[in-house]
Amino acid sequence: MSTETVFTYGAPQLKFGAGAADEIGYDVGQFGATRVLVITDAGVLATGAPARVADSLRTYGMQVQVFSRVHVEPTDESIAEAVEHARDTGPWDAFVAVGGGSCIDTAKAVNLLTTCGGELLDYVNPPVGAGQAPDRPLKPLIAVPTTAGTGAESTTVCVLDVLALKVKTGISHARLRPVLAVVDPTLTHSLPAEVTAACGMDILCHALESYTARPFDARPRKKPAQRVPYCGSNPVADMWSERALGLLSSAFRRAVHHGHEDTPDARAARHDMMLAATFAGLGFGNAGVHVPHANAYPIAGRVADLPEAFHPAGYPAGHPMVPHGMSVCLTAPEAFRFTFDTDPDRHVRAATLLAPTLEAPDDPAEHLPLAVTHLMRDIGMPNGIGGVGFGEEDVDALVEGALKQQRLLDAAPRDVHAEDLAGIFRRSVENW
């Protein structure tokens, strides 16, 4: 096998800082847009951020509509509704997504399906969909993230639930990536501490998983048409991940415990969390994520079936749920024990960046798991999958769900078999 010598790196242009969202009309105007659809959800709408964005667009002479019926955790049905709306009211010159990953991912699908035609399943990854590639460049999509976490502004994927099949899958193509991310830390002021904590664990796992992903040059050589945006760890993605870990090490605990205060330190912490989210997004948006994210799918997907309902503090009451970032971190300590041998130095370096003052344990394989669990405890994450209600008896079902995320498991630095996942889940019933 000849190994890969080439890596790729793609990213949106970036405008970052307090007040950036208020001048977005200028930036969207630079793409020559005159009719713009703002895509958001009801919760984000209530914060006023989409109105701020729409005002700025109108100030620059644009005709604007706000669609606010994005479903949190988008489904094939919710996306179809958004697409139908955009088709009925279009044509649109540009799309502006305001919100978290759900809004940004929905906007990617709307952009795709209003530009290229066809139906959602034509483009969804096989085997669920036909995996068709967009046949032309899409319209400009501008992303305005309002949570410090998902990194969806940087990525080329749209994640969705296909309801009839009860499966989470996605669409993945370089053309889906937003052309511009407008990241304004003032949009995150109102987040409850628990949301900051869960979103922050998503950032952390983006950085750690992309940093430990199978390196691009340890993969088989690809032909150009076979290249995928998630090309494995590489010198550029590594740089973003390392820097994100450094920001998290100083800002994460402060943002959770004091982020809602109106002090310079609180503003600085929120600023740095938003920067960490952006940086980690730029890293994993090119390198990929692996086992913890694969495991998160069944953890979040199956929590509703548990006998005792889990309702996280800080999130809307109603149906049981595990927030995405929480679901990702619960098996992370075990996953990094599993990957340690593939590159011990790298695992230790990640631990040192995340927790520079933590005393190194005798066993270097424990260093990164220890740094992660310390942080989880400090910011109030549940103690493993047991903390949200899963037990030994659920492991088989969780493994079955994780195995469906083969695209993610392939990004791990070593082969991942069912029995490996079973061990990881079993040892993650309690993390400490």
Added chain:
Amino acid sequence: MSTETVFTYGAPQLKFGAGAADEIGYDVGQFGATRVLVITDAGVLATGAPARVADSLRTYGMQVQVFSRVHVEPTDESIAEAVEHARDTGPWDAFVAVGGGSCIDTAKAVNLLTTCGGELLDYVNPPVGAGQAPDRPLKPLIAVPTTAGTGAESTTVCVLDVLALKVKTGISHARLRPVLAVVDPTLTHSLPAEVTAACGMDILCHALESYTARPFDARPRKKPAQRVPYCGSNPVADMWSERALGLLSSAFRRAVHHGHEDTPDARAARHDMMLAATFAGLGFGNAGVHVPHANAYPIAGRVADLPEAFHPAGYPAGHPMVPHGMSVCLTAPEAFRFTFDTDPDRHVRAATLLAPTLEAPDDPAEHLPLAVTHLMRDIGMPNGIGGVGFGEEDVDALVEGALKQQRLLDAAPRDVHAEDLAGIFRRSVENW
């Protein structure tokens, strides 16, 4: 004065690695191009790189022409010739620049003037030109750098000499930036050691100057239309600059002294220099450069007027010249003494990244100048502006030339007056 809270970051997409240039046809095809003009110069043409690129484009069904009459250090006349050629033989769907900064910058101007019409001076920065902005998005420009240095693949500027006015100026607009950089370290194999050395000093100064540029948040608040791509040092540009310094610290001397060998270590050194050039370009392409680059203009521009002609080894014989990277570094040690007080920690950090094993001098202000002069001596740079033939008697003329680069001087972390520049030049007659 209210200070700035927003920074911007733009970059081409990147494909990096051995063999990347041979699959460029696929990438250009992704932009829907069928007629492609390759823009290069005679020297680069002789290396065979443009033919490799053209072959790949043809393999993917494109109609290709190679224009190889780019002038090294482009002039208004040489650019006009390239534009005329492109207009006569167009329309073109995309442009591929293969070469150093001269080829890539010429291609930026060709793209601008074939897309938007008008004449070169309509777009050149005031006061020389009318400073008009392109009125629409340009065609895709793909850059294939063949020297590890200029970073032109990442920047939004086209630098040129206006012959009648004997002045170096440029065109600067975000739309000029290439959409994709294809960086293939195998294209640099044939460079003489002296060229590697001079180009490397350009990389180094890109990293050091952007790292020490006036921070974005120490500048006055701008309205969106006033924003320029070079927005000052900022968290993203800092990251690229720091990483470039780290790569240079380990690869630069090896690349100069052993880069021409056919060994794994030599290949690794060339690879890392190309990566350092790319990283530094992504940094300064957003932060900007300052005093050493401003000073380089009159140093390079006036060398032909000296009584004793300077002919650098490793470059074509003929007319006297100071290679760009060499001209940039000759006043760098003094420039960093001049800027030290604006941020001592940052200067020391830069020195430590560049020369981790160098013992820190008693005076921290000497740390970075020492790290730079050590490197200059090791790789055979001339000892100051005296080393290329300038003396005390030339200082006034050099100052006059540097003062014309107000756009660069504005990026310095403190105000720069004529007497400051005079002192810097005078103390740079000898660097050690």
